[in-house]
Every structure is written in structure tokens, then in C-alpha cells.
Amino acid sequence: MRAPLLLLLALAGPVxxxxxxxxxxxxxxxxxxxxxxxxLAYVPQPAPLASGRHFGLDIVVCPRPxxxxxxxxxxxxxxxxxxxxxxxxATVRTLGDGRYRAEGLLLHMxxxxxxxxxxxxxxxxxxxxxxxxxx
Amino acid sequence: xxxxxxxxxxxxxxxxxxxxxxxxERQRVLSHGPWPPAPVLDAGNAVAGRADAVALGQRLFFxxxxxxxxxxxxxxxHAPALxxxxxxxxxxxxxxLDRNAPSLWNAVHERWLGWDGAADSLxxxxxxxLTDPRELASGPQALRRWLGDDEDLAxxxxxxxxxxxxxxxxxxxxxxxALGAFTGSxxxxxxxxxxxxxxxxxxxxxxxxxxxAPALRGLQLFVGRGRCALxxxxxxxxxxxxxDIGAGFFVRPGQVDPGRHGGILALQRSGHTLLSPHADxxxxxxxxxxxxxxQHRNFxxxxxxxxxxxxxxxxxxxxxxxxxLAGMVQHYSELDLDRLHADGERIxxxxxxxxxxxxxxxxxxxxxxxxxxRRWQPGVLPRCR
Numbered sequence: 389m390r391a392p393l394l395l396l397l398a399l400a401g402p403v404x405x406x407x408x409x410x411x412x413x414x415x416x417x418x419x420x421x422x423x424x425x426x427x428l429a430y431v432p433q434p435a436p437l438a439s440g441r442h443f444g445l446d447i448v449v450c451p452r453p454x455x456x457x458x459x460x461x462x463x464x465x466x467x468x469x470x471x472x473x474x475x476x477x478a479t480v481r482t483l484g485d486g487r488y489r490a491e492g493l494l495l496h497m498x499x500x501x502x503x504x505x506x507x508x509x510x511x512x513x514x515x516x517x518x519x520x521x522x523x
Numbered sequence: 524x525x526x527x528x529x530x531x532x533x534x535x536x537x538x539x540x541x542x543x544x545x546x547x548e549r550q551r552v553l554s555h556g557p558w559p560p561a562p563v564l565d566a567g568n569a570v571a572g573r574a575d576a577v578a579l580g581q582r583l584f585f586x587x588x589x590x591x592x593x594x595x596x597x598x599x600x601h602a603p604a605l606x607x608x609x610x611x612x613x614x615x616x617x618x619x620l621d622r623n624a625p626s627l628w629n630a631v632h633e634r635w636l637g638w639d640g641a642a643d644s645l646x647x648x649x650x651x652x653l654t655d656p657r658e659l660a661s662g663p664q665a666l667r668r669w670l671g672d673d674e675d676l677a678x679x680x681x682x683x684x685x686x687x688x689x690x691x692x693x694x695x696x697x698x699x700x701a702l703g704a705f706t707g708s709x710x711x712x713x714x715x716x717x718x719x720x721x722x723x724x725x726x727x728x729x730x731x732x733x734x735x736a737p738a739l740r741g742l743q744l745f746v747g748r749g750r751c752a753l754x755x756x757x758x759x760x761x762x763x764x765x766x767d768i769g770a771g772f773f774v775r776p777g778q779v780d781p782g783r784h785g786g787i788l789a790l791q792r793s794g795h796t797l798l799s800p801h802a803d804x805x806x807x808x809x810x811x812x813x814x815x816x817x818q819h820r821n822f823x824x825x826x827x828x829x830x831x832x833x834x835x836x837x838x839x840x841x842x843x844x845x846x847x848l849a850g851m852v853q854h855y856s857e858l859d860l861d862r863l864h865a866d867g868e869r870i871x872x873x874x875x876x877x878x879x880x881x882x883x884x885x886x887x888x889x890x891x892x893x894x895x896x897r898r899w900q901p902g903v904l905p906r907c908r
Binding site for chain 1: 554752753754756757762763764765807810811813814815816818820867868869870
């Protein structure tokens with residue numbers, strides 16, 4: 389029997405700077421998103437985000453105590469106001485210990501984008517969404 | 524006291540005090556420069572940037588012996604006097620072609636080449652017209668014959684590549700890389716817009732005030748209500764991607780041009796991308812090729828062209844269906860939303876410009892012309908020794 393999937397939407401801004409997820413990431417550009425069973429921290433490479441430039445994301449997923457590490461992570465982005473996503477498909481490498489590297493993203497217009505993180509863990513799929521304003 | 528007051532006035536943000544721009548408009552205007560940007564080289568092309576390769580590419584570019592029958596040169600469709608385009612709606616090769624010849628100015632700064640972006644480097648783009656039977660219809664035999672007959676060409680080839688490649692495909696790639704080196708050298712110079720933009724950047728009110736008032740109003744429309752800069756972004760006035768703007772895409776009755784959709788398919792089929800063994804250490808330049816994704820909405824999308832020298836490159840769009848720049852402004856003013864793809868992005872709205880606004884937008888676009896682009900002449904090449 390397939391594990392039930394639960395889609396959670398976590399719309400969150402940057403969490404307080406004292407958050408403990410991804411503290412090894414560059415604190416100047418680190419963003420942290422919270423969800424019921426995990427936190428996700430990321431930094432863009434290169435930073436800051438700019439339109440029309442390929443970039444990657446260094447990502448750390450921190451499960452809440454008692455929950456397992458994710459088994460998969462997918463990254464995407466869209467621009468709801470314009471009703472389009474990216475023209476590129478990001479790839480994600482698993483680096484171990486909840487660390488990931490996403491590559492191949494490009495936000496091709498200035499404006500408000502959503503970074504979409506689909507985290508599969510413990511038989512559930514959670515979508516974490518982070519809105520970013522791209523100059 | 525009075526002197527202090529004058530100094531304070533001069534220190535006001537230039538955009539507000541002099542040019543009539545809000546701070547937001549000023550920031551948007553500044554994003555279209557500086558120009559020229561930092562130099563870049565044709566990706567995956569080990570000879571790009573080398574003077575001897577540029578010279579060899581120039582020789583190949585202007586000489587009709589490059590074509591199979593000696594009738595056409597690259598310059599036949601990319602003429603310097605016509606901003607390296609040809610002034611035709613659709614180009615004329617050995618037979619009528621389906622698309623407009625894009626200008627080669629600043630092509631080295633483009634992410635994708637061709638109206639459909641089927642090539643990811645200048646050299647891989649050059650291979651297509653070089654070998655297309657409807658265009659130059661060249662081949663290794665023609666190249667080898669020419670190299671045997673022309674000591675100057677053979678000397679240049681040796682200097683750039685060593686001996687001509689024994690493998691036919693590799694020989695064509697060498698020619699394409701020399702062409703890529705040459706076309707990559709075509710970066711246009713500053714324009715009246717750049718002088719205004721740079722004056723804004725350094726706070727030179729007097730120099731900024733020289734920018735014509737109609738062009739300034741047109742620029743405000745461009746970065747403001749017109750939202751043109753969403754796609755025509757950055758110093759090149761293009762985001763380097765593809766868009767559906769409600770243009771017709773019938774090549775002829777019953778046949779459509781698939782645009783970007785076909786371009787991505789062609790890229791994926793190509794054996795000469797930045798992911799191929801023919802590419803010389805492309806590094807991060809190959810990220811785009813590795814990650815580009817085919818989507819249904821790509822059907823009928825065409826490249827967002829850069830707008831530098833746009834006033835010199837009529838007619839417009841992928842098949843030259845709009846004869847004049849004023850016609851392009853009118854297209855966006857009266858845009859027919861029913862012509863946009865139902866599943867496409869929602870960015871465009873008819874601008875409904877007044878006659879004066881249309882004239883202002885046109886006046887702004889005309890300030891994107893580099894006066895030197897009209898006068899470009901190929902460099903005189905001393906005999907190769």
C-alpha cells in the first residue's frame with residue numbers, strides 16, 4: 389500500500405535570525421522557512437538573487453525532533469502574478485545529513501517570485517513556499 | 524548661507540531634482556546599464572577572443588567562397604551597413620527562408636541564439652546556416668578546396684587551429700568557431716540613452732538634461748506603465764528568454780513556425796551544444812543547456828530581442844511581419860489578447876497609447892542607436908605570414 393501523501397503549504401517569511409537551522413550557511417543571505425515537521429534554510433549562490441542570472445541554492449533541511457530526514461527534495465519557482473514558472477528545471481543533489489544543492493534555476497523577470505520546495509519525508513509531501521522580490 | 528543652499532539643491536537626488544524621474548524610475552533606468560558590459564566570450568570556444576581567430580572569422584564571414592556555390596557569404600544576410608541584418612522581412616538564401624535575419628550586434632551577450640534559441644553558442648549557431656542547403660550549403664569539401672587555393676586563408680587557419688582538422692565534422696566546427704570568434708567581437712558602443720543613464724548614475728544634472736524630453740517621457744513609459752522592461756530588461760534590453768506577443772506564426776497557409784518549442788527540440792537533438800564533445804570547457808555556460816525545459820507554452824514563443832540599435836533593424840519580429848518600429852509600438856498599443864496562448868503567461872495588456880505617447884516611446888527607442896554601428900567597417904587584415 390502506498391504511503392499517504394499530505395500536501396502542506398507553508399507560506400512563511402524569513403524566520404528570526406536566531407533560528408538554528410542551517411547555521412553553517414552564510415548568515416548574511418540565509419533564509420529559513422518553517423513547516424510543522426521541519427525547517428528549511430537556504431542561501432542562493434551567487435547572492436543576492438537577481439533576474440536573468442542562473443543560480444543555485446545551498447539547502448539544509450532540519451526535521452523537528454522525532455521526525456526523520458527527508459527522502460527527496462525538489463525545487464522549483466513560479467511567478468503567480470504572471471502565471472508562469474521558470475524556463476529551466478532545477479536539479480537537486482543530496483549531500484547527506486539533510487544538506488542539498490539545487491542547480492539550474494533562473495528567474496527571468498524582475499518582480500515577485502515564489503521559491504517552491506517539495507520535501508518528501510515520513511511518507512508525506514510538504515510544499516514549503518518562500519516569496520522573494522527579485523530586482 | 525546662500526552658497527550652502529545652492530550646494531544642498533545640487534545634492535538632491537538627481538532623478539527627482541533634474542530628470543523628472545521618481546527614485547523608483549531612476550533605479551529602473553539605471554538597471555539598463557552600464558554599457559558596454561564586462562566582455563564575454565563565445566562559450567565553449569577555445570579560440571574566442573583571440574585576435575587571429577577574429578581575423579580568420581572575418582575572412583570567412585565576408586567571403587562567398589564559404590558557400591557551396593560561391594554565391595553567398597554570411598554578410599549577404601548580415602550586412603554591416605544594415606546592423607548586421609539584411610533589411611528584408613524574411614531572408615533570402617539559396618531559396619526564400621522563413622525567418623527574419625537577426626542583427627548580430629551584441630549576440631555574444633545572448634543566452635540563446637536564433638529566434639527559437641536552437642543554439643547555445645555563437646559557434647553552434649554558425650554551423651546551421653553554414654551547412655543548411657537553403658542557406659550557405661557549405662561543406663568540408665568546399666572548405667578544403669578553398670584552403671588549398673588560398674594561402675592567406677590556410678596560413679590564418681594554421682595559426683589559429685594548427686592543421687585543418689582531418690575529420691570533416693571537426694573541420695566545420697573549426698570554421699564555426701572562427702566565425703563565433705568574429706561575431707563575438709561585434710559589441711556596439713554607447714548610445715544617447717547610455718549617456719543619459721550614466722549621467723543619472725554619477726549625478727550629472729547638466730549632462731542628463733541634454734536627453735530629449737520626448738525620449739525621457741518614452742523611457743518613463745517603457746520602465747513604468749508600459750512594463751516593457753519586464754522582458755526587455757537589463758543593459759541589452761532583453762531578458763534573453765522567449766515570449767508570445769500575439770504575433771502571427773504561420774509560415775505559409777497550413778504551416779506554422781513552432782518557435783521556441785521547435786528550438787528546444789532542435790537543441791536537444793543537436794550534436795553541437797555546450798554539452799557535446801565539440802565544446803571547449805564551457806564551464807558554467809552549459810548550465811542553461813543542461814537545465815532548459817520543454818513546455819507546451821513554448822509553442823509560438825520567439826526570442827525577446829535586445830533593443831540596442833533596434834531603429835536600424837526593420838522589419839521586425841521573427842518573420843518581419845511588422846514593417847516599422849512605429850508599427851511595433853502600435854502592436855503593443857492595440858494588442859489583441861485573443862491572439863495570446865490560452866495557457867501562456869499573463870503579462871501583456873494593450874497599452875492604449877495616445878498619439879503623443881506612441882511618439883514618445885518611439886523617440887526613446889531611437890536613442891538606443893549607437894552612431895558608430897552605422898559606420899562599422901571590417902578591419903584591414905595584413906597578409907598572413
